[in-house]
Amino acid sequence: MEFVATLQDGLRRDPLTATTMAIIVIICLVAIFGPFVASHDPLATNPSMALKPPTWEHPCGTDQVGRDICTRIVYATRLDLFIALSAVGLGLIVGGLIGSLAGFFGGIVDRLAMWIVDTIMAFPLFVLAMGIVAALGNSLENIIYATAIVNVPFYARTMRAEMKQRREMGFVEAARVSGNGPFRILAVHLVPTALPQLMVQATLTMGWAMLNAAALSFIGLGIRPPTPEWGIMVAEGASFIITGEWWVALFPGITLVLVVLSLNLVGDGLRDVLDARERR
Amino acid sequence: MFPLLRSVIKRVAFAVPTIFGVVLVSFALTRLLPGDPAVYFAGAAPTPEAIADIRKAMLLDRPLLEQFVSYIVNLLHGDLGKSLITGQPVVRDLVARMPATLELTGLSLLIALVVSIPLGVIGALRKGSLIDHAARFFSTTALSMPSFFTGLLLVFVFYYLLGLAPAPLGRIDPLGLPPPVKSGLIVIDGFLAGDYESVTDGLAHLVLPSIALALSGIGPLTRITRGAMLTVLSSDFIRAARSYDMPRWRLIYVYAFRNAMLPVLTTAGFVFSFLISANVVVEKVFSWPGIGSYALEALVASDYAAVQGFVLSVALLYVLINILIDVLYGIVDVRVRLAE
Numbered sequence: 298m299e300f301v302a303t304l305q306d307g308l309r310r311d312p313l314t315a316t317t318m319a320i321i322v323i324i325c326l327v328a329i330f331g332p333f334v335a336s337h338d339p340l341a342t343n344p345s346m347a348l349k350p351p352t353w354e355h356p357c358g359t360d361q362v363g364r365d366i367c368t369r370i371v372y373a374t375r376l377d378l379f380i381a382l383s384a385v386g387l388g389l390i391v392g393g394l395i396g397s398l399a400g401f402f403g404g405i406v407d408r409l410a411m412w413i414v415d416t417i418m419a420f421p422l423f424v425l426a427m428g429i430v431a432a433l434g435n436s437l438e439n440i441i442y443a444t445a446i447v448n449v450p451f452y453a454r455t456m457r458a459e460m461k462q463r464r465e466m467g468f469v470e471a472a473r474v475s476g477n478g479p480f481r482i483l484a485v486h487l488v489p490t491a492l493p494q495l496m497v498q499a500t501l502t503m504g505w506a507m508l509n510a511a512a513l514s515f516i517g518l519g520i521r522p523p524t525p526e527w528g529i530m531v532a533e534g535a536s537f538i539i540t541g542e543w544w545v546a547l548f549p550g551i552t553l554v555l556v557v558l559s560l561n562l563v564g565d566g567l568r569d570v571l572d573a574r575e576r577r
Numbered sequence: 578m579f580p581l582l583r584s585v586i587k588r589v590a591f592a593v594p595t596i597f598g599v600v601l602v603s604f605a606l607t608r609l610l611p612g613d614p615a616v617y618f619a620g621a622a623p624t625p626e627a628i629a630d631i632r633k634a635m636l637l638d639r640p641l642l643e644q645f646v647s648y649i650v651n652l653l654h655g656d657l658g659k660s661l662i663t664g665q666p667v668v669r670d671l672v673a674r675m676p677a678t679l680e681l682t683g684l685s686l687l688i689a690l691v692v693s694i695p696l697g698v699i700g701a702l703r704k705g706s707l708i709d710h711a712a713r714f715f716s717t718t719a720l721s722m723p724s725f726f727t728g729l730l731l732v733f734v735f736y737y738l739l740g741l742a743p744a745p746l747g748r749i750d751p752l753g754l755p756p757p758v759k760s761g762l763i764v765i766d767g768f769l770a771g772d773y774e775s776v777t778d779g780l781a782h783l784v785l786p787s788i789a790l791a792l793s794g795i796g797p798l799t800r801i802t803r804g805a806m807l808t809v810l811s812s813d814f815i816r817a818a819r820s821y822d823m824p825r826w827r828l829i830y831v832y833a834f835r836n837a838m839l840p841v842l843t844t845a846g847f848v849f850s851f852l853i854s855a856n857v858v859v860e861k862v863f864s865w866p867g868i869g870s871y872a873l874e875a876l877v878a879s880d881y882a883a884v885q886g887f888v889l890s891v892a893l894l895y896v897l898i899n900i901l902i903d904v905l906y907g908i909v910d911v912r913v914r915l916a917e
Contacts, residue, residue, distance in 0.1 A: 412594055412595075412598060415594075415595050415598065416595060416598030416599060416601075416602060417602075419595045419596075419598065419599050419892055419895060419896050420599065420602070420850075420888070420891075420892045420895070421850040421851070421853040421854040421892070421895055422850070422854060423854030423855070423857065424853065424857065424891050424892070425888065425892075427857065427876070428603075428884065428885060428888035429606065431606075431876055431885070432605075432607070432609040432885070433609060433611070434610075504721060508721075508723045512723055512858050515723075515725050515861075516861060516876070517876070528723075528725075531723075531725060531726055531729065532725075535725075535862065538732055538733045538737065539732060539733075539736060539737060539745065540737075543737075546726070546729050547730075547733075550730075553723060553726065554718075554721055554722055554723070554726065557723075558717065558718060558721035560721075561721050562717060
């Protein structure tokens with residue numbers, strides 16, 4: 298509860314973070330309810346309306362087969378958010394587990410865990426994700442797995458640092474002498490104290506996970522056309538950029554940038570709030 | 578010279594477990610293929626003989642450990658398999674396309690450093706000012722832009738609207754003659770041959786993709802520079818120098834700046850991995866004939882030897898660059914040198 302109060306206080310002083318949080322809430326609402334209110338069918342083609350610039354009827358214009366781009370962006374929001382959320386969630390569970398075990402037990406467990414983390418980090422991460430999807434096969438799940446794997450190091454490092462810092466503290470000793478086993482101490486007493494830090498890390502990496510997944514589909518991995526997805530839509534619009542049909546790539550691209558930027562600003566804001574609390 | 582050699586050996590030794598991990602992952606990626614790896618490596622329309630040959634060559638009928646050992650032995654001989662599209666050894670293809678990628682990545686790293694170091698220093702000197710906030714917002718925005726999208730925006734504005742940039746179709750004008758290959762870098766080869774038309778043409782083609790690429794590195798570099806500058810400016814030796822009435826420019830640009838550059842050096846390594854990643858999509862947007870678009874062509878054609886060869890060699894290159902940076906760090910930072 299104390300954290301929520303600090304958060305409210307921090308947001309009042311930081312209108313930028315509050316605004317970007319509002320944008321994220323709107324995006325979530327669009328992802329949930331958007332398809333119910335969208336005016337067109339995201340897959341309905343209409344050759345007579347191909348590549349028309351924005352009008353009132355089609356606020357973002359139409360693409361090369363006459364589909365309404367605005368509707369497709371709305372439908373894509375759900376998919377892109379789903380990919381980012383599940384990848385970050387999966388990465389959090391695995392990375393958090395690795396990091397907390399490594400930080401709490403130290404020794405050989407720590408060394409093994411850090412070897413895994415360092416090995417992942419030794420790859421340029423998008424390239425590794427590319428290699429994983431290429432090897433596992435071209436599907437939505439594999440995009441999620443690959444994005445989760447390349448995010449694991451960040452969560453594992455955060456969690457490890459937090460556990461290392463806390464494992465010698467008084468309350469851990471108290472829990473130990475009152476007869477708690479190491480796994481119980483870790484799960485009940487230690488991990489919850491590190492959750493705020495982990496959440497900040499999750500927000501900061503969420504935008505990156507989104508860019509990563511969009512870039513994978515931009516190069517033709519994972520999701521296949523005609524499924525609406527921001528990365529694919531930008532890829533489809535890419536060939537029309539040099540002939541001047543800018544709207545096909547611009548609107549899905551701008552949406553992606555806006556969402557990622559909001560996530561990054563919120564992540565920064567949350568980190569500042571948390572840092573301020575720790576300094577106090 | 579001797580201690581330098583020792584420190585190089587030490588860094589390389591530190592990197593051995595990581596290199597082993599990288600090779601292990603890359604080995605796993607070539608065996609994880611759903612179904613029969615031999616079928617995948619044989620390509621789109623394999624003959625039964627080709628599959629049998631590949632199975633034999635990959636030792637798929639032998640125990641896993643033996644497969645791994647032979648994989649390493651092949652690597653040590655510089656053998657990453659054969660590409661299906663070009664019919665050449667993957668290593669030869671990668672080497673042939675490497676200069677295009679290095680030219681692009683190198684220039685964009687340079688742009689990123691030239692933009693973000695002053696931004697970070699100004700941000701730290703005028704902390705909380707309008708410039709500081711603007712610089713922070715700019716670097717966060719740069720971090721939030723996917724480079725494939727920035728690339729397209731740049732093409733639209735500077736090629737389609739303003740007509741200033743050449744079409745995004747490779748390194749030189751399709752009708753132009755490239756200078757004789759010496760270094761593989763068109764701009765440098767142009768200078769060597771005295772062919773200044775190639776130099777300007779090569780530069781004109783380089784500008785947009787390298788800006789698109791540089792933007793992905795500016796975010797982290799600006800932040801680290803600002804943070805490092807702030808830390809150094811509040812440290813004891815700066816306070817001491819201030820009390821001696823040292824001129825402000827000398828204090829900032831000689832003493833503080835030099836010390837703040839150490840963390841920036843480390844981040845430059847990390848940024849390189851960012852750039853190599855973004856490189857793949859930027860090369861696609863600009864039809865740049867580097868190793869990134871090679872990997873993408875291979876991906877489309879299910880040419881797995883080429884894809885995994887690309888992943889492994891890029892990872893090894895990155896490890897190498899980190900070793901290099903560690904060694905440089907040791908040369909620049911007296912404390913590290915003395916500690917050894």
